[in-house]
Amino acid sequence: MAEGGFYHTLNTYDRARFTFSFMQFGAHVPEGDFVRYLRKLLKLPLAVEYFPDLTLENNRITRVTDHRPDPLESDQTTEGLLDYLNPSLREVEDTEVIQAAKFIHWVQHDPLHKDAQVETAISNRRDKMVQYARKYALDGKSDIVCLVVADIRHQGRAKDTSIIHALQSPDGLTPFGIAFVT
Numbered sequence: 001m002a003e004g005g006f007y008h009t010l011n012t013y014d015r016a017r018f019t020f021s022f023m024q025f026g027a028h029v030p031e032g033d034f035v036r037y038l039r040k041l042l043k044l045p046l047a048v049e050y051f052p053d054l055t056l057e058n059n060r061i062t063r064v065t066d067h068r069p070d071p072l073e074s075d076q077t078t079e080g081l082l083d084y085l086n087p088s089l090r091e092v093e094d095t096e097v098i099q100a101a102k103f104i105h106w107v108q109h110d111p112l113h114k115d116a117q118v119e120t121a122i123s124n125r126r127d128k129m130v131q132y133a134r135k136y137a138l139d140g141k142s143d144i145v146c147l148v149v150a151d152i153r154h155q156g157r158a159k160d161t162s163i164i165h166a167l168q169s170p171d172g173l174t175p176f177g178i179a180f181v182t
Contacts, residue, residue: 007114008104012096018085020103023121023154027085030078035061037120038081044112050102125150135160136167 011019016026018034025034041047042056055062055069061081063070072080086096107113129150133139138146145167152158158166 007107007117010100010104012086012092012100013089015089017082017089018096018099020100021107021117021121023117023124025120027078027081030073030075032078033120033124035073035078035081036124037116040116040120041106041113044110044116046106046110046112050106128153136163141167 007022009020009022009024011024016024016028018027019025020027020034021037023033025037026032027034027038029035038061039056039059042051042054042061047054053063053065054072055064057069057071060074061072063072063080063084070080072078072084084095085099087093107117129138129146132146132149132153136149138149149163149167152163
């Protein structure tokens with residue numbers, strides 16, 4: 001709710017440089033949620049209408065210029081993808097506006113785009129919750145505690161040691177502004 005809860009929620013002003021969707025998929029993370037999301041989008045029928053210069057090559061987001069492939073992301077970096085979406089944080093550039101407009105228009109007019117967003121969110125959360133359950137001993141914890149842990153991790157608001165300490169303390173998640181005991 002705090003982020004708007006819309007399919008076309010956009011952020012281009014912080015270190016992520018480009019986040020999109022109701023889950024704020026961030027383009028700055030290699031093999032992250034945005035990369036997986038965009039890969040899914042590039043398989044949709046309307047992908048060529050919105051991003052005619054992008055394709056998937058060996059399951060990598062690739063820009064084709066002058067008939068030459070230019071991979072925009074790898075296991076180590078998404079710097080090329082960030083430059084493609086939002087060249088800098090110094091100003092709002094035409095490139096940033098155009099790329100943002102493409103995402104917004106597409107999600108507002110194609111139900112398959114919305115479906116891809118929801119599928120990516122569910123898949124990512126499911127995978128992450130399996131990891132979090134092990135790491136933070138969440139088995140048997142309330143759904144609210146699990147949700148708070150997922151949000152803290154998604155937003156990068158705390159390190160593992162802080163989360164573990166909060167979950168083990170008698171004050172529960174109070175250090176994170178959550179006023180209930182686990």
